[in-house]
Amino acid sequence: MKDLGASCPVPFGRYDRIVLGHGSGGRLTANLIRDLFMPALGGEILSRLEDQAVCPVDLPAGARLAFTTDSFVVRPIFFPGGDIGSLAIHGTVNDLAVGGARPLLMSAAFILEEGLPLEELARIAASMRAACDRSGVQLVTGDTKVVDRGKGDKVFITTSGIGVVQPGVSLSISSARAGDRLLVSGPVGDHGIAILSVREGLEFETQLVSDSAPLADLTRVMLEACPSIACMRDPTRGGLSSALNEMAAASKVGVKLQETAIPIRPSVVAACEVLGLDPLYVACEGRLVAAVGEADAERLLELVRSHPLGRDAALIGRVVEDHPGIVTLLSRAGGERVVSLLSGEQLPRIC
């Protein structure tokens, strides 16, 4: 990835770190917005610096708005394949995209911890801009607050997004039907393991990078080819397992997975073995799983594989009538097990 920080000027006056004054609403705040946020993020609407973004919209008849919000906390804030800034854009874009919406407008609110190097904040802002451009969204409004050192973890970002759902598109977590095939757009667990690889105390060496990416173009291509797709989800926290458990519960169907069909990178498998984790519970930030009709499944798979974000897509299982609400997995060894919801965060184990 290009080092975005190197190209940023550092016109931050005598401060090279966030101080409480940057959140005062006074001159320091204005300088921060003018010298750091605007050069990176400013567009026509944001640059007006109004208290609200007033945006022209052109909705076709029967179209609906999708609206979502998400907060991002991640340690470390820079990780292989991304940072908290790009993650905050992609995460909200993806929440819109898997609802069948084309993302249009975004907001971003920053909680900055006193002491955060401005150079790091500039890199985050530049990365957000690149992510917005890649996702085809416009950041139109934002906010900044500063908390005392020790009261935050460098930076927290909340993004909200608005998108448009075209008439005829109707996706819901409760719409999976028995007989559907399950399509996953790429290897699972890359993001979670990439983060762990640089987490203090657990570090290991790997070439692995986060899969963080905007899915809006992929979902657009899928829905144009097959408007009848009923259900999509991005398996973030809790991984593939949680996404499918939610789908099974909401749709009152069973899910049968085949372990050998699920794409997982060897290094993700290896890191999970070493730390005693199950890759099915490890987060992705640029993957989707969709329940698609049997008749469309193979065609959609080809289509997804022809997209840059779906090259390693696979059909990993089926939606069934049996055991509603329960996800089962046929293991590579030939035995079957239930893949249940985790009670909490997966912790590395010794035994």
Add this chain to the structure above:
Amino acid sequence: MKFLDEYREADSVQRLADSIARTVKRPWTLMEVCGGQTHSIVRYGVDRLLPPQIELVHGPGCPVCVTPLETIDRAHAIASQTGVLFCSFGDMLRVPGSHGDLLQLKSAGCDVRIVYSPLDALQLAEAHPERRVVFFAVGFETTAPANAMAVHVARKRCIANFSMLVSHVRVPPAIEAIFQSPDNRVQGLLGPGHVCTVMGTSEYEPLARKCGVPIVIGGFEPLDLLEGIWMTVRQLEEGRAQVENQYRRAVRPEGNPASLRLLQEVFETVDRKWRGIGTIPASGFRLREQYHAFDAERIYGVGDLRTEESTVCISGEILRGLKKPPQCPAFGKECTPETPLGATMVSTEGACAAYHAAGRHLPGTPEKRSAS
């Protein structure tokens, strides 16, 4: 991954399962002693590939589960003290003591950290000379050499702000206690492969002889488990009770001499209480006298802290193989991974937690596939 993938391959697994079905003539109850083996069995559905004559019960080989309540309470008492940086393996963090688990203690402001290796805890002590670093040294004989090395190095380097709360347990006395119990049902044992990489196999010879139970030291992958079960069943059908080594690629009869020397230097054998089972003679390790300066139990004066366990749960019977998790009226109801009542639900390695994670509390999930 080499040495893993080939041991998980469905065709080979099925072929071994078939030969077990051909070998078995009578019903047998086998115990796999390790939590890691239990984990693998449910993760790959290995038990569902077995003929109906074979019943697997899950042993006490989860160090996290068997750590007694009072030791957890001692850990809490230490971790709550000002200036203490308390380090633990990840799996101990969710184990509830009398007043919640270590994660809750962390949320209340105590400095509790996960380490991957005991050497990481030592490194924290060197990096933070102003803090008192305490490492929660749990585990069986597999983990003991690593923890012994940490305290050995601490002594050599004079790292005075490092200490260990030791709650090590040994497998053979626990197995003997199970075999000797009047209501024992276990007829054959799948022995602890990784424990034996350290200890070797000789400790198990007298056990097999004395108790008349075949013991097969086994590995952890599906193919290992099935071969181990097959070897055990063959002994049972032939009326033998010997120690055999299925996990020969990793386990030598003499164990690991370097580890054994270090264990001998750092630890001495002591009676130890097991959660759910009670006190078992000579079933634990504690630090020898020359290491008392690193013994957190002494430094923080928590050795006298005593706690009684809840009487509601049947984890003791589960750990001894007398009952299975679904036979407990509280399983999946009052007792869940979020609200564990006892030893076997507290760690993902515990039999109850492993069953729960695999959804065996849910209706419509067969206990065992019928033999084909």
Add this chain to the structure above:
Amino acid sequence: MCLGIPGRVIEVGRERDLLMGKVDFGGVARKVCLEHVPDAVPGDYVIVHVGFALSKLDEQEARRVFALLEEMGRLEGGAGQ
């Protein structure tokens, strides 16, 4: 109990007073203490538990079960004819 994962030693060296090394687990590498397998050299496979190598893997023994499976296959094939 006792998660032990096989990996290949790729580096051996001393770190202060400890024999340490780097072990590769199928594309993921970690620092591992080699004090308990002092004769390990790069290329050896070891079982690693909590950051310590505990045992060297014996490749010949590792192949044994597959020979057994082949033997079983032959016997079955023979019985079927």
